[in-house]
Each structure stands twice: as C-alpha cells, then as structure tokens.
C-alpha cells in the first residue's frame with residue numbers, strides 16, 4: 001500500500017501534513033532544532049507578533065496545575081519589524097509552512113500587521129489571535145463579541161494576500177456564533193481553542209500564584225473542552241477547522257480529526273516532549289495505514305455516533 | 308546547538324539525608340558538552356501529573372558519560388524522583404542555559420546555600436582543572452549540619468582547603484547565613500576575585516550586596532518556575548536591572564547572570 005496522503009489545504013496554502021505547532025509554545029522554531037526535523041512538520045505557527053515589541057507580564061508567569069498549566073506571559077514578543085528581520089530568515093530556511101500569529105489593540109493594528117506580513121517572503125498564512133482586548137472598546141476581547149470578531153476578520157482579510165486563520169477564544173457562551181461570524185468575515189479557516197481563563201491560589205500565603213492573578217489554562221486538562229468545541233464548530237461552519245487543546249500524542253490528534261478538525265496544533269506538549277510533533281506525524285501515518293485509509297481526508301469528521 | 312533529549316538509565320541513587328538525594332545518570336551526550344552552571348530538564352513519572360519537566364543543575368559530570376543531580380524533595384516531582392531505583396530510566400533534556408564564566412581571575416569564591424550547592428561542586432572541579440588553577444574559597448550554608456555534612460566532605464575530597472560552613476541552627480560552622488562569611492574571606496580586596504553564588508533568592512540578594520560593597524565581580528545562578536527550559540514558553544522571566552522594565556529569561560540568558568544584570572527588588 002502507498003503511504004497515506006497527509007496533505008491538507010487552507011485557502012491556497014497546501015500543508016504536507018496536518019500537524020502544526022501552536023503559537024507561543026514553539027518559540028520561533030529554532031529553539032527546537034536539536035529535538036526534531038523541522039521540515040517534517042506540517043507548519044510552524046510562531047509566537048504572537050504585535051506592531052511594536054511587548055515586554056510581557058511580571059513574574060511569576062506560569063504555574064503548573066493538575067495535568068495542565070496556567071500562563072500569563074502577557075504576549076511578550078519582539079515586535080513586527082524585528083520578527084521580519086531577525087526571525088524570518090531562519091524560518092524561510094527550514095522548509096516548512098510558516099504561519100504568523102498576530103495580535104493587536106485595535107482594528108488598525110491588525111490591518112497594518114496583515115498588510116506588512118503578507119508581503120514578506122516565506123509567510124504562508126496569518127493566524128489572528130482575537131483573544132486580545134480591544135482598547136478602543138473598553139478592553140473587551142475581540143473574540144468574545146461576534147460583531148467585533150467579524151470586523152477584525154474582515155479587516156485582516158482585506159489586507160492579507162495569504163490565507164487567514166482566525167483563532168477562537170473558548171471563553172465565550174456559544175463558540176459557534178463567533179465561528180460563524182468569523183466565517184462571514186472571510187476567514188479561510190478557524191483554529192481553536194486558545195487557553196481557558198483560569199486561576200490558582202496558594203493557600204499558605206493566601207495569594208494568587210500568578211502575578212497577573214488570572215491566566216490561560218492549557219495542556220491535557222483542557223482536551224475534553226477543546227474536543228467538544230471543535231466538534232460543535234465543525235458542524236457550524238464550512239471552512240476548515242484546526243483543532244487545538246491538550247494534544248500530546250497521535251491518538252489525541254486522531255480524536256480531533258474524528259471530531260471534525262482538518263488539522264491540529266500542538267502546544268504545551270512541546271514543553272514536555274520537544275520531539276512530540278515528529279512523533280504525532282508518524283503516529284497519524286501509522287494509524288491511517290492500520291485502518292486502511294488512503295489519506296487524512298478519510299478521517300476528518302468520521303466520528304461514528306450510534307443512535 | 309549542543310542539546311539533547313535522551314532516555315537515561317539511573318546508575319546510582321544515594322539518599323544523603325531523609326530528603327536529599329544524589330542521582331547518577333548515564334547520559335553520555337549531555338556529559339560530553341555540559342559546563343558548570345548549566346541544567347537539565349527531567350521528566351518525573353510517565354503520566355501527565357506532574358505534567359512539566361523539572362529543572363536541576365548539573366551537580367557533577369563523571370568520566371564515563373555520567374551526570375549527577377542533587378535534589379531535595381519538595382513536592383510531587385521530586386518525591387517521584389526520590390522513589391526511583393538504579394536500573395530505571397528517566398527522560399532528560401539538556402544541557403541547557405548559560406553556565407558560569409571561568410574567565411581567568413586570581414581567585415574564585417563560591418557561595419552555595421542549600422541545594423544551590425549542587426552546581427558549585429562541578430564548578431569547583433572545573434576550576435581546579437584549569438591549566439592555571441585560581442585560588443579557591445568555598446562557602447557553604449544549609450539549615451542544619453545533617454544537610455551539609457556529606458557535601459562538605461565532597462569538597463574536602465576535591466582538595467578544597469579554604470572551606471567554610473554556616474548553618475541556620477548553628478549545628479555546624481558559623482551560626483547564621485553563609486553570605487555573612489564573605490567579608491571575612493574577601494576583605495583583603497575583592498576586585499581581582501570572582502564571586503559565584505547559587506542558592507535561595509534572599510541569599511543571592513545578600514551576596515550581590517556584599518559583592519557590590521567589595522567591588523567584586525559576581526555571578527549568580529537563579530531559579531524560577533520553568534515550563535520548557537529551552538526558551539520557548541517565556542515563562543521564566545525575571546526583571547532586568549535598569550529602568551527599561553524589560554525581562555531576562557532564566558533558561559536562556561541564565562541561569563547564571565552577572566549580578567549587575569538583575570534587578571534585586
């Protein structure tokens with residue numbers, strides 16, 4: 001039997017396999033060079049980039065929780081121009097698709113980021129982090145309001161020459177409403193979930209464990225929530241869905257495909273096992289062979305619901 | 308980049324006290340390129356609780372491809388590690404971070420508190436192996452004599468003659484903090500000496516202060532919570548000295564810093 005076909009496409013971009021790294025968990029890829037073959041990844045989603053550099057939050061920024069972790073990094077990043085001059089040359093060399101995650105305080109920020117990045121050689125897609133506060137709208141996160149989510153999507157799509165993926169926040173009442181709004185706005189795909197807002201307290205000192213008090217929960221602990229949301233969104237929209245949340249191995253990834261994801265992103269697991277993405281690609285391939293499937297397409301949304 | 312992920316066999320477990328363990332691991336790739344002050348990330352247990360790897364300084368590199376870590380049981384991860392037995396295997400990532408600079412100086416004064424003593428043993432050994440070994444003073448502190456006895460003995464066996472001890476309860480050596488020993492040792496003028504310190508944050512703060520008043524260059528090894536150890540998560544930030552409001556990252560810019568780089572709040 002031939003090797004199964006792992007390719008998937010988002011808009012005009014074709015990915016050699018459906019395993020991508022999640023923003024903020026893979027640095028700018030170079031950090032992982034000792035641990036895996038970067039060219040075997042379907043794609044790399046880099047740390048969220050803003051127009052100007054951001055210093056991030058005061059420490060402590062992370063804390064471990066049961067089967068997960070909370071982070072309040074505060075979107076520390078090198079900023080747009082340094083990203084292009086310092087990080088892109090390496091990213092162009094590694095022979096995999098590069099997706100740049102962007103974040104802003106206003107629609108204009110997002111517009112400028114999209115316009116500038118989509119003309120940079122080697123940027124294959126843009127992922128829009130809409131879990132950020134809209135400064136002009138009193139700091140309500142773009143991603144928690146359907147109209148704002150649609151507006152930011154439209155703004156980015158108007159400026160972007162590469163496919164646009166919108167990354168959804170799970171901290172909403174009905175994620176399918178936001179997903180539909182984003183689809184209307186012109187997104188070529190949605191990715192979900194970003195981290196779940198959480199908190200940890202030290203009972204001895206009676207203080208929060210994070211300086212920011214609250215932070216985003218990630219890791220295996222959030223997988224059931226993520227699977228449920230991916231399943232709901234996949235049934236609500238026509239565009240491809242990228243599943244994210246607690247994926248640590250190929251079996252986890254396959255569950256997301258069954259729920260309707262066309263691709264997956266791996267986040268926190270990179271910290272635990274820096275070679276995990278390679279292992280997941282191989283594991284998916286083995287699963288497809290074992291189940292006599294010709295390609296990943298046969299698995300997407302193939303959940304069997306009896307009754 | 309000389310970094311590896313490997314499955315390492317535990318060669319030896321030594322329980323120095325009821326809660327301090329020295330573990331010897333067969334990890335030739337890491338042993339071949341580690342320098343003093345670097346650390347490794349160790350996965351304790353197989354499952355997802357505890358989820359994250361734990362950072363440990365490299366305590367010693369032994370000839371035949373072995374590395375040692377020295378740790379105290381504090382929580383879930385270290386308890387699991389303390390329960391391991393020789394013959395079992397652990398997954399390691401390393402060696403990581405920026406280690407101590409061994410740049411030539413008349414003398415080196417190493418100051419270790421508690422488990423901060425761990426990397427100083429490796430450092431002392433490498434200093435002695437230099438073609439022109441500097442003078443060496445080692446100051447070690449711990450809570451009690453029991454915690455210090457074996458480690459002090461190891462430094463003596465290395466041939467460290469200027470070894471001075473301090474305990475919080477006075478059961479061995481100076482009754483008080485180890486940083487209090489510095490002026491007596493370096494009083495004779497510290498600017499051609501190098502202080503190298505590792506231990507709890509308040510101790511490092513005290514050492515940095517002494518270094519400043521003696522105008523002695525000072526390297527400190529810092530600890531923070533870490534998720535990745537490889538500069539991917541940006542979780543290990545500490546405030547940088549100066550007014551920029553910027554941060555340093557312990558796993559990449561450190562764990563060893565020039566004390567002047569750090570904002571000592």
Ligand SMILES: Cc1cc2nc3c(=O)[nH]c(=O)nc-3n(C[C@H](O)[C@H](O)[C@H](O)COP(=O)(O)OP(=O)(O)OC[C@H]3O[C@@H](n4cnc5c(N)ncnc54)[C@H](O)[C@@H]3O)c2cc1C
Pocket residue numbers: 346357361362363364365376377378379380381382383384385386422423425426529530531532533562
């Ligand atoms: C670069 C570096 C080198 C280190 N070297 C050594 C060493 O040589 N020997 C040694 O005994 N310990 C060392 N530590 C500290 C060690 O990593 C922690 O003691 C360990 O992670 C605790 O894990 P646990 O699961 O047992 O405890 P947890 O249940 O996770 O926590 C128990 C307590 O330890 C604190 N803690 C947890 N993780 C860390 C951490 N990464 N750094 C500091 N405190 C932490 C927690 O806040 C808590 O108070 C080092 C830490 C760093 C960052």
Ligand SMILES: Cc1cc2nc3c(=O)[nH]c(=O)nc-3n(C[C@H](O)[C@H](O)[C@H](O)COP(=O)(O)O)c2cc1C
Pocket residue numbers: 022023024025047048071073075101129167193194195217218219220222244245246247265266267268269540541542
């Ligand atoms: C330390 C850390 C930093 C993150 N930074 C970003 C970021 O900059 N932009 C973003 O869209 N998501 C960010 N995320 C969210 C992840 O990309 C991912 O959506 C989330 O962690 C869930 O996946 P996981 O359980 O596999 O980690 C971050 C997550 C972590 C743990």
Ligand code: FES
Pocket residue numbers: 532533534535536537538539540541542543556557558559
């Ligand atoms: S521990 Fe992840 S960046 Fe330092």
